Amino acid sequence: MNKEKSAIWYPYRQHKHPYTPLKIKSAKGVYLTLESGAQLIDAISSWWCVIHGYNHPDINAVITEQINTLPHVMLGGLTHDPAENFANKLVEITPNGLNHVFFADSGSVGCEIALKMVFQFWMNQGNTKKKKILALNRSYHGDTFGVMAVSRPDDSYPSMHRMFKGILTEHLFVPEPKMGFEADPKQLAIDIDLFHDMIKTNHKHIAAFICEPIMQGVGGFNLYSPAYLEKVVSICNEYNVLVIFDEVATGFGRTGKLFGADHAQVTPDLMVLSKALTAGYCGHSATLTTSPVFDGFLSDSFDHAFMHGPTFMGNATACRVGLKSIELFQDNQTLNKIAAIETCLKTQLAPFSHPKVKSIRVLGAMGVIEVYDANDLKGMQAYAIEHGVWIRPFDRFLYVTPPYIITKDQLQHVIDVMIAWF
Ligand SMILES: Cc1ncc(COP(=O)(O)O)c(C=O)c1O
Structure with missing residues (x-):
């Protein structure tokens, strides 16, 4: 095989087309650090699992x-x-x-x-x-x-x-x-x-x-x-x-x-x-x-x-x-933190409206913008990366499921990027 290409068969991916996933060097708290040194807020907790953030000292211990x-x-x-x-x-x-x-x-x-x-x-x-x-x-x-x-x-x-x-x-x-x-x-x-x-x-x-x-x-x-x-x-x-x-x-x-x-x-x-x-x-x-x-x-x-x-x-x-x-x-009274995330999503994300947006739903530490046409989310991921956010929209759904340690300002930034896309 061509050793220049990755040997990894990536998930949910048509490999016929060139594909260069972002390479992550390290992660701490809500941030993923790329090879370039740039940092992205992980707004989806690595498929919803990193609830306390990356590299938590107590878990590491x-x-x-x-x-x-x-x-x-x-x-x-x-x-x-x-x-x-x-x-x-x-x-x-x-x-x-x-x-x-x-x-x-x-x-x-x-x-x-x-x-x-x-x-x-x-x-x-x-x-x-x-x-x-x-x-x-x-x-x-x-x-x-x-x-x-x-x-x-x-x-x-x-x-x-x-x-x-x-x-x-x-x-x-x-x-x-x-x-x-x-x-x-x-x-x-x-x-x-x-x-x-x-x-x-x-x-x-x-x-x-x-x-x-x-x-x-x-x-x-x-x-x-x-x-x-x-x-x-x-x-x-x-x-x-x-x-x-x-x-x-x-x-x-x-x-x-x-x-x-x-x-x-x-x-x-x-x-x-x-x-x-x-x-x-x-x-x-x-x-x-x-x-x-x-x-x-x-x-x-x-x-x-x-x-x-x-x-x-x-x-x-x-x-x-x-x-x-x-x-x-x-x-850490995490349910209270989740309630604060919900309040922020309900006040800052839920009231947004746009002709392309079918509905916005929020519950707990989850917020989703559903659009009418999946094409309206094409390019959104690259846009979010440019603005310091890791997000992975699929089909007609642009969603956030952040780590529960996300701060109000970090969450506000994620919401601003989602809204700015439209
Ligand atoms: C509700 C639900 N059940 C099961 C699974 C499968 O879990 P895993 O990817 O760990 O096999 C998922 C994954 O997203 C899920 O969302």
């Missing part, structure tokens, strides 16, 4: 301590304090009733594990009919095979996995909720009816309903009401359909509460955490379950055990990072 003691050991047949403590901490901070934690290494795999668990849960009870998952249109749960099959952005946003139709398992989809976070009552009733009808007709075949609570991210930052979440959970409970909350993106404060579930004060049967779980230092995920789900695997038969075990599950260093990240989150 626990990593150093841990790698000098026990960087990693397999969790098959062995255990250690970092994994035990991290699991206990996750049980403590997540909605009441989630008592068991299965670790893995990424958001996609965490969701795959949830799917595998719900199918086996029903098979373990002798129910062989429940072989479908119900998901929302515009949902996104990752890029691996199981979760590709339950990810379906709507028609106006072409699904990146649609060429795999016929290869992927066919599951069930219900129209995404359209009532918004503030819950237009008429639309709320329509959305709930659609969901209810789907479950009533198909519940015998549905193992679980999976959703990103309150905010569908990659499917276009669709915000929906806690009233909808509460109602669909109760419908699922009534019809014996398990509920999986994919909190990979919404978890750890992004929507203004610690978890999306907290807006509705509901407990799903399974919850998946990743991204901010390890504050952007390394990949890890946690799939939590209630005791009834866990108990569904207890049996005298080894066949009923959950046959899964990623090599790096419960990695000791990742667990220490996760524990320290939760400590920082709590000690």
Whole structure:
């Protein structure tokens, strides 16, 4: 091969055309430093995970301590304090009733594990009919095979996995909720009816309903009401359909509460955490379950055990990072910081209007400008870089999900650049 070209196959990229990604030399706080020495504010927290900023001294310190003691050991047949403590901490901070934690290494795999668990849960009870998952249109749960099959952005946003139709398992989809976070009552009733009808007709075949609570991210930052979440959970409970909350993106404060579930004060049967779980230092995920789900695997038969075990599950260093990240989150009153980010986005970004802008939505530490035509965002990324901001618009969505340590002035600069583009 041509050694002058990079050997890296980059994500979501057509490599036919020349491509020179920005080279990052270092990062500190909210800033990425380029080879030239120029600095960019990372307005999207490296795909939403670097919640406390880069190169955090307290996280660095626990990593150093841990790698000098026990960087990693397999969790098959062995255990250690970092994994035990991290699991206990996750049980403590997540909605009441989630008592068991299965670790893995990424958001996609965490969701795959949830799917595998719900199918086996029903098979373990002798129910062989429940072989479908119900998901929302515009949902996104990752890029691996199981979760590709339950990810379906709507028609106006072409699904990146649609060429795999016929290869992927066919599951069930219900129209995404359209009532918004503030819950237009008429639309709320329509959305709930659609969901209810789907479950009533198909519940015998549905193992679980999976959703990103309150905010569908990659499917276009669709915000929906806690009233909808509460109602669909109760419908699922009534019809014996398990509920999986994919909190990979919404978890750890992004929507203004610690978890999306907290807006509705509901407990799903399974919850998946990743991204901010390890504050952007390394990949890890946690799939939590209630005791009834866990108990569904207890049996005298080894066949009923959950046959899964990623090599790096419960990695000791990742667990220490996760524990320290939760400590920082709590000690620094991060929910108050997120509320301040929300206020700034609501006052400085939300009132903006322009003929090209279809809508602006803000919730917690997320703000998005949706345009009518994706072409209107072409060139925006380069423009933002010129003005000291790292941002990655996709399709018709120009969004910010900043690190929670961003200052008011830094955030104002990001907002000014977004608005100035128009
Ligand atoms: C809601 C949701 N679920 C799952 C994933 C997949 O996570 P990962 O990229 O770590 O595999 C993502 C990634 O963006 C996500 O937003």
